[in-house]
Amino acid sequence: MTDGKPKSQNKVGWLMALPASSLIILFLIVPFLLAFWFSFTNQRLVSPNPTEFVGWSNFSDLMGVGSLTIDPKRDAEGKPVYKANGDIQYPRMRTFTRNNPDYEHLQGMREWFSIPLSNDRKWVVLAKDALFMKALTNTLLFVAIVAPIQAGLALLLALLINQKLPGINLFRTIYFMPVVISIVVVSILWRFIYDGENGLLNAILGFLSFGLFEPVDWLGNPSTALGSIMAMSIWQGVGFHMIIWLSGLQTIPGSLYEAAALEGAKRWQVFRYVTWPGLRNTAVLIMVVITMQAFALFAQVDVMTRGGPVDSTQSLVFQSVQRGYEKQDIAGGSAIAVVLFLMVLSISLIQRYMSRDRS
Amino acid sequence: MSTVKFNAVNKTYGKVTVVPGLNLEIPEGSFTVLVGPSGCGKSTVLRMIAGLESVSSGQITIGGEDVTHKEPADRGIAMVFQSYALYPHMTVEENIGFGLTLKKTPKAEKARIVKEASEILQLDALLKRKPKDLSGGQRQRVAIGRAIVRNPKVFLFDEPLSNLDASLRGQMRVEIAELHKKIGATMVYVTHDQVEAMTMADQIVALRAGEIEQVGTPMDLYNTPANPFVAGFIGSPKMNLIEGEFAKRHGCEVYGIRAEHIDLDEQQGEWQGVLSYAENLGSDTISHVMVEGMGSLTVRSEGSVFIKPGQTVYLTPRKELVHKFSGDKRI
Ligand SMILES: Nc1ncnc2c1ncn2[C@@H]1O[C@H](COP(=O)(O)OP(=O)(O)O)[C@@H](O)[C@H]1O
Ligand SMILES: [Mg+2]
Numbered sequence: 001m002t003d004g005k006p007k008s009q010n011k012v013g014w015l016m017a018l019p020a021s022s023l024i025i026l027f028l029i030v031p032f033l034l035a036f037w038f039s040f041t042n043q044r045l046v047s048p049n050p051t052e053f054v055g056w057s058n059f060s061d062l063m064g065v066g067s068l069t070i071d072p073k074r075d076a077e078g079k080p081v082y083k084a085n086g087d088i089q090y091p092r093m094r095t096f097t098r099n100n101p102d103y104e105h106l107q108g109m110r111e112w113f114s115i116p117l118s119n120d121r122k123w124v125v126l127a128k129d130a131l132f133m134k135a136l137t138n139t140l141l142f143v144a145i146v147a148p149i150q151a152g153l154a155l156l157l158a159l160l161i162n163q164k165l166p167g168i169n170l171f172r173t174i175y176f177m178p179v180v181i182s183i184v185v186v187s188i189l190w191r192f193i194y195d196g197e198n199g200l201l202n203a204i205l206g207f208l209s210f211g212l213f214e215p216v217d218w219l220g221n222p223s224t225a226l227g228s229i230m231a232m233s234i235w236q237g238v239g240f241h242m243i244i245w246l247s248g249l250q251t252i253p254g255s256l257y258e259a260a261a262l263e264g265a266k267r268w269q270v271f272r273y274v275t276w277p278g279l280r281n282t283a284v285l286i287m288v289v290i291t292m293q294a295f296a297l298f299a300q301v302d303v304m305t306r307g308g309p310v311d312s313t314q315s316l317v318f319q320s321v322q323r324g325y326e327k328q329d330i331a332g333g334s335a336i337a338v339v340l341f342l343m344v345l346s347i348s349l350i351q352r353y354m355s356r357d358r359s
Numbered sequence: 360m361s362t363v364k365f366n367a368v369n370k371t372y373g374k375v376t377v378v379p380g381l382n383l384e385i386p387e388g389s390f391t392v393l394v395g396p397s398g399c400g401k402s403t404v405l406r407m408i409a410g411l412e413s414v415s416s417g418q419i420t421i422g423g424e425d426v427t428h429k430e431p432a433d434r435g436i437a438m439v440f441q442s443y444a445l446y447p448h449m450t451v452e453e454n455i456g457f458g459l460t461l462k463k464t465p466k467a468e469k470a471r472i473v474k475e476a477s478e479i480l481q482l483d484a485l486l487k488r489k490p491k492d493l494s495g496g497q498r499q500r501v502a503i504g505r506a507i508v509r510n511p512k513v514f515l516f517d518e519p520l521s522n523l524d525a526s527l528r529g530q531m532r533v534e535i536a537e538l539h540k541k542i543g544a545t546m547v548y549v550t551h552d553q554v555e556a557m558t559m560a561d562q563i564v565a566l567r568a569g570e571i572e573q574v575g576t577p578m579d580l581y582n583t584p585a586n587p588f589v590a591g592f593i594g595s596p597k598m599n600l601i602e603g604e605f606a607k608r609h610g611c612e613v614y615g616i617r618a619e620h621i622d623l624d625e626q627q628g629e630w631q632g633v634l635s636y637a638e639n640l641g642s643d644t645i646s647h648v649m650v651e652g653m654g655s656l657t658v659r660s661e662g663s664v665f666i667k668p669g670q671t672v673y674l675t676p677r678k679e680l681v682h683k684f685s686g687d688k689r690i
Contacts, residue, residue, distance in 0.1 A: 255444035258411050263458040263509070264432030273457070277448040 035341075038334035045328035058335035064128030066106045068096060072120050080120045088120055097126065132336065135307075135314035138226060142233075142315065143294040150234045150241060150294075151286050157238065158245035159275075172246075176239040183236060187303035190232045194218035194304075219305050222312035229300050229313055237293065241286050248282030249275070284355045288348050295344050316340050360422035361435070361512035361545045362387045363408060368417035370403055370569070377403050378569040380417070385547055386562070387422075390539050392548045394556040394592070395566035401549040404566070405515050408547060409438050421513060437506035438515040441522065443498045445490040445505075451477070452486040455504040476504045479538070496527045503538070516548040520555065532558055553593050557581070565589045587613045587684050596645055596657045598682070605653050606683075611690060615682035618645065618659040621674050625666065628673025632656065636668050648672055 039058050043051045072080035072088045081089040093111050096103045109126035112133050116122050127133040161172050178186060193200045196217025205213040218228040252275065260270050298317040301307060307314040307322070316336055324333025363385040370378035377400045385391045393401045406412035407419060410431035419427050426434045445454050452473055453460070459469040477483050480500040490498055499519060506514055516535070520528045536559050539546050550556060556563050557577045565572040565580065565588070573585040577593075584590035590598045596618045606614040622628070623646060632650035644664040648656050658674060666672060683690050 253442060253444070255440045255442050256446060258409075258431075259438075259440065259444040259457075259505075260461075261411065262409065262431045262436070262438055263461055264430070265461050269461055273461075274446065277446070280448070 035334040035337045038331050039338045041331050043331045043334070045325065045330050047328075054331075058331050059339070060128070061332075062129050062132050062335055062339065064109070065112070065133070066109055066126050068103070068106065068124045068126065069117065069121055070096075070124060090122070093124070093126075131311060131314060132319060134311045135316050135319040135336075138312075138314055139295060139297060139316045141226070142230060142297050143291055146230050146233055146237075146294045147287065147290045150237055151283075151290055153234065154238045154241035154286070155245050155279075157242040158249055159271075161242065162246060162249045175242055178236045179239040179243075181236075183299045184303055186232070186236050187300050190228075191219065191304050194228050194232075196220055220309055222310050225305055225309060225313045229297075229304060232304075233294075233297070233300055237290070241290060244286055244289075245279070245282060248279045252278035280355065284351060287351055291347055291351070292344055295340060360387065362420075362422060363513060363545065363547065364420045365404075366418040366420070368407065368419060369415045370400070370407060370412065371415045376569070378407075381569070381571065383564060383571060383574070385545060387545055388543055389562050390536070390546045390548065390560055391562040391564060392550060392556040392560035393564045393566055394550055394553060395572075396592070397551055399566045400569035401551070401566055402517055403569070405438075405517055405547060405549050408434075408513070409436055409515055410434055411438075435512040436515055437509040437511035437513075438517065439499075439502045439506050439519045441518040443490070443502040443522075445498055445501055447490055450487050450489055451482060451493070451501050451504075454490065454501050455482075455508055457505060458509055472508055473504075476507045479507065479541070480504050480534075495523050496531060499523065499531060500534075503535070507538075507542070512544060514544055514546040516546065518550055519548075520550070521552070528555075535559065554595060557593065563593075565592060583689065584615075584682060585689050586687050587615065588687075590615045590682055590684070596659065599656045601653050601656075609681075609683065611683035611685050613684040615684065616676045617680065618657040620677045620680040621656065621658045622677070623648070623658050623660050623664065624673045624675065625670075626673065628675040630656075630674040630676075632672055632674060634666050634668050634670050634672050637664055637666065639663055646672070648674060650674065 040053060040055060041051050042054050070090055072090050074080055083089050097106045097109050099107070106126055109128050110130040112125045112127040112130045114122045114124040157175055161168060161175065196202070196215060196219075199215075199218070201218065202213070202215040206215065216224060218224050256274050256278070257270065260274050265273065296317055297315040298321065301313050301315050301318045302321075305313040307318055317340065320333045320336040320340070322333075323329045323336065363383075365381045365383040368378060368381040369376070381404065393404060395401055403412055407414050408421075410426070410429060414427050417427075418425055421434060421436070446457065449457065455476055456464075456469050456473045459472060464472075473486070474483070477486060480503060482497070482500055482504060485493065485497060485501075490501065493501065502519070519535070520531050523531060532555060535546075535548075548555070548559065560577055562574065563577055563580050564574050567588050573580055573589045580589055580593045584593060584598075587600055591600055594617055598615050598617045599621075601614045601616075602612065606612055630650045630653065632648040632653075635647045635649050635655065637647070638645040641663065643659055643661050646658045646660065646664060646666070648658055650656055656674065
């Protein structure tokens with residue numbers, strides 16, 4: 001280390017990295033750290049009041065949950081009272097959540113969901129922030145369904161496309177096409193496809209069922225909206241993951257397949273003993289990437305449904321942006337971002353742990 | 360019954376002919392080495408026997424049975440690849456027993472067969488290891504073990520030793536030759552290394568651009584090479600091949616004399632030359648001598664030779680060991 005050369009070369013190296021690294025610091029690292037800081041304050045987008053440190057209160061406001069078992073209203077004989085529409089009449093939630101000294105822990109909460117129990121009673125789960133909870137469950141559902149289907153479908157396409165067939169490059173291009181189109185453009189296009197009046201999907205389903213199919217307003221119906229966004233998201237991202245699988249497939253030496261052929265391996269045996277083990281690292285990468293992308297669900301919701309109808313397509317990132325900018329509650333938005341970060345981090349760590357090299 | 364026969368086998372990739380009309384018989388139980396420079400089509404020939412490469416026209420038979428269009432697994436062959444082709448996620452045991460696993464052989468029987476093979480190859484102690492924890496030579500043995508377990512009529516080897524260092528290569532050469540003696544199956548071995556061919560084969564097939572240049576025992580090819588290509592390819596150091604005026608004066612187009620068949624003397628001899636440099640190997644010395652009208656000649660003499668570069672030396676060929684070629688043929 002007596003030679004001065006490496007040091008000065010180091011300096012030049014750092015200097016060359018400066019433009020890129022300063023941009024990364026400014027637009028990634030600083031906002032990342034700021035989000036942590038804001039989530040412990042009452043920071044607003046624009047506010048005349050000074051920012052105050054509020055401890056964990058943003059998080060307890062988000063995550064506070066409570067539960068309650070309630071009896072229906074009963075008549076003199078103990079039979080439940082029915083409403084005009086035939087539903088059982090329960091006491092109103094606000095009698096528990098508004099200034100009721102017996103239920104102080106439920107103060108200000110709203111019903112999140114309920115589970116019916118025997119004897120017409122029901123178990124109600126309440127949340128301080130029912131909207132956040134809805135966004136959370138939607139996001140988890142989105143991840144749980146989109147990640148495996150997208151990864152599996154992408155693998156299937158990659159296996160098909162990895163064959164030496166004439167014209168196979170055309171198919172590679174076609175499958176990859178949705179990836180290079182902006183998600184916003186794709187979302188707008190699919191809004192037309194899902195349209196309830198004269199959308200392409202209804203037209204096709206109607207044609208295939210000889211007109212028997214009743215048109216559905218796919219994005220306007222709370223029971224189909226999230227599923228529709230999932231289907232479109234799977235379609236849009238599958239090409240990208242197909243390419244990653246493909247690159248993984250091509251790292252498996254041809255001689256391993258030839259050795260299997262010499263041993264008389266059948267197709268599924270080749271997959272089980274040669275292909276799949278050879279794709280292990282790729283599988284880890286893909287699951288981590290897909291999970292992260294799915295957790296970041298935003299553009300589709302923003303363009304197609306804006307969280308509706310009746311909050312059926314709320315997502316964590318969408319809520320975070322809504323609060324931060326539309327409600328000017330930067331602190332609340334940051335808190336959601338921090339929760340999301342911790343979830344993605346822990347899932348990645350779990351995935352890494354489960355797929356570790358056991359030897 | 361495991362004679363391998365090629366009847367007018369042709370292999371083309373598009374418009375390129377790699378193997379034009381090959382006729383060859385590999386006798387049952389022989390150790391046949393296909394030797395030739397890189398790209399001459401050795402692997403292609405071997406892979407056609409294995410069924411990993413299709414045959415464009417012609418017929419291949421093994422033990423009299425036409426296998427031209429059979430699946431690789433149905434030909435009664437086993438192959439050892441240059442890259443070993445071991446499964447990285449499987450242990451040695453699982454790699455050797457892979458074919459048995461595919462056939463759902465009962466565990467106890469599988470263990471017995473794997474154990475047998477691993478004893479032949481001295482792999483007993485390594486059965487639980489993964490390929491990445493093995494040396495090159497050990498990996499090679501695992502690959503051979505996997506081949507043995509198939510109990511094939513014909514073993515195919517594609518440059519199995521080219522990834523090993525020189526000393527290990529020498530050792531594995533002996534081991535493979537011993538294996539052949541022990542199990543007696545037909546073995547077809549591809550290499551570009553003439554030393555491997557000379558030391559292991561009982562039949563050498565010298566290939567150039569997909570065509571057979573000569574078939575015979577190692578000594579046949581050494582003593583009576585059929586053409587200048589074989590003459591230059593077999594033997595180390597390479598045979599001196601002299602063309603032009605000099606050859607014409609001796610009534611041929613190419614005049615060949617092996618380095619070990621030239622005597623070197625400081626005082627007298629047939630050809631006068633100047634020593635360019637000498638490689639002293641201890642047991643013998645390879646001298647490079649510049650002779651006017653002939654070019655640079657290689658001479659091999661026993662023991663050490665202490666002559667300085669630039670000094671004048673005299674060379675004398677042993678007349679009965681001269682090879683003469685005309686029209687690419689021995690005369
Ligand atoms: N798939 C292929 N397509 C076109 N040419 C090929 C292909 N495989 C091999 N070749 C050509 O065939 C010739 C023989 O190849 P190969 O049998 O591998 O030679 P060797 O094993 O003797 O080095 C080479 O010139 C090579 O370029
Ligand atoms: Mg080869």
